[in-house]
Amino acid sequence: MLRIAVPNKGSLSEPATQLLREAGYKQRHDPRELVLVDTRNDVEFFFLRPRDVAVYVGSGTVQAGITGRDLLLDSGAPATEHLELGFGGSTFRYAAAPGVASAVEDVHGKRVATSYPRLVKHHLKSFGVEADVVRLDGAVESSVRLGVADVVADVVSTGTTLKAAGLEIFGEPILKSEAILIKGPDTTDDEIAVLVGRLRGVLMARQYVLVDYDVPADKLEEALAVTPGFEGPTVAPLHGSSWSAVRVMVPRIEMNHIMDQLYAVGARAILTTELLAVRV
Numbered sequence: 001m002l003r004i005a006v007p008n009k010g011s012l013s014e015p016a017t018q019l020l021r022e023a024g025y026k027q028r029h030d031p032r033e034l035v036l037v038d039t040r041n042d043v044e045f046f047f048l049r050p051r052d053v054a055v056y057v058g059s060g061t062v063q064a065g066i067t068g069r070d071l072l073l074d075s076g077a078p079a080t081e082h083l084e085l086g087f088g089g090s091t092f093r094y095a096a097a098p099g100v101a102s103a104v105e106d107v108h109g110k111r112v113a114t115s116y117p118r119l120v121k122h123h124l125k126s127f128g129v130e131a132d133v134v135r136l137d138g139a140v141e142s143s144v145r146l147g148v149a150d151v152v153a154d155v156v157s158t159g160t161t162l163k164a165a166g167l168e169i170f171g172e173p174i175l176k177s178e179a180i181l182i183k184g185p186d187t188t189d190d191e192i193a194v195l196v197g198r199l200r201g202v203l204m205a206r207q208y209v210l211v212d213y214d215v216p217a218d219k220l221e222e223a224l225a226v227t228p229g230f231e232g233p234t235v236a237p238l239h240g241s242s243w244s245a246v247r248v249m250v251p252r253i254e255m256n257h258i259m260d261q262l263y264a265v266g267a268r269a270i271l272t273t274e275l276l277a278v279r280v
């Protein structure tokens with residue numbers, strides 16, 4: 001039975017559970033559940049602290065897991081990134097009070113507070129910067145005001161938390177992170193092929209919509225140029241007329257723009273439908 005580790009709390013927990021549910025897996029309804037066996041899919045889910053997911057997967061007792069790239073790198077565990085999951089996007093950055101620092105080199109000789117000490121030490125070392133890394137569990141932004149550190153290195157999403165603490169980011173991002181599927185050192189691609197196929201299917205269904213339209217014969221090529229699809233659109237004759245019916249996948253963010261263009265070309269009965277899941 002395939003074992004999969006899922007974050008049990010924090011920002012990644014709910015979207016990870018939602019993704020797995022859409023991929024056809026049974027998911028817990030009670031947030032206190034620690035293990036859930038999905039017999040139909042021959043999978044066992046372990047709900048673990050986000051920070052521990054990579055540790056379990058790296059140890060090989062759990063074959064795959066969902067975590068953040070930043071957490072994976074900070075763990076130092078021998079698990080590897082397999083698939084980007086399109087949520088939990090953040091950057092990992094240095095910040096300090098205004099005027100204190102403008103580049104990573106300025107961190108030299110200072111105290112840096114972070115919940116990601118391995119990641120930060122590795123980054124500082126790669127720049128030859130020596131600093132005192134202070135490990136905190138969370139709410140790192142308060143460390144400067146409270147006199148425990150001069151600089152913080154933390155997850156930044158909207159920047160609201162930093163701003164509220166009177167801190168400003170400086171230097172280049174240390175890392176761009178997002179939620180990822182990770183696999184263990186001995187996990188084969190075959191073992192997780194069904195899981196990966198299903199996850200890819202949901203991610204694709206989120207990114208694309210299905211567009212149907214009717215178009216007169218003399219405008220067909222022009223319309224197809226607007227909607228080339230992946231391997232070519234499905235084109236079928238419309239019964240009792242010279243028009244064609246076209247069905248094609250279109251990136252969701254371009255949907256309305258494409259519908260406008262199709263209408264301008266002469267297409268009519270243009271319909272857009274949500275996709276639930278896809279296998280390509």
Ligand SMILES: Nc1ncnc2c1ncn2[C@@H]1O[C@H](COP(=O)(O)OP(=O)(O)OP(=O)(O)O)[C@@H](O)[C@H]1O
Pocket residue numbers: 009010011012049050051067068069070071088089090138155156157158177178
């Ligand atoms: N505000 C945010 N927006 C997007 N992703 C975030 C945000 N905060 C954290 N993350 C991502 O979530 C993961 C860490 O999860 P989170 O911070 O929720 O867990 P934690 O700090 O271990 O738990 P907790 O915050 O409950 O103590 C990291 O991959 C991080 O990049």
Ligand SMILES: O=P(O)(O)OC[C@H]1O[C@H](OP(=O)(O)OP(=O)(O)O)[C@H](O)[C@@H]1O
Pocket residue numbers: 010011137138139140141154155156157158159160161162
């Ligand atoms: O840029 P923002 O949108 O403000 O988000 C970033 C904040 O979110 C996370 O904190 P979390 O809520 O996980 O608390 P923690 O620091 O206790 O982990 C992160 O550690 C930052 O503090």
Ligand SMILES: [Mg+2]
Pocket residue numbers: 010138
């Ligand atoms: Mg956190």
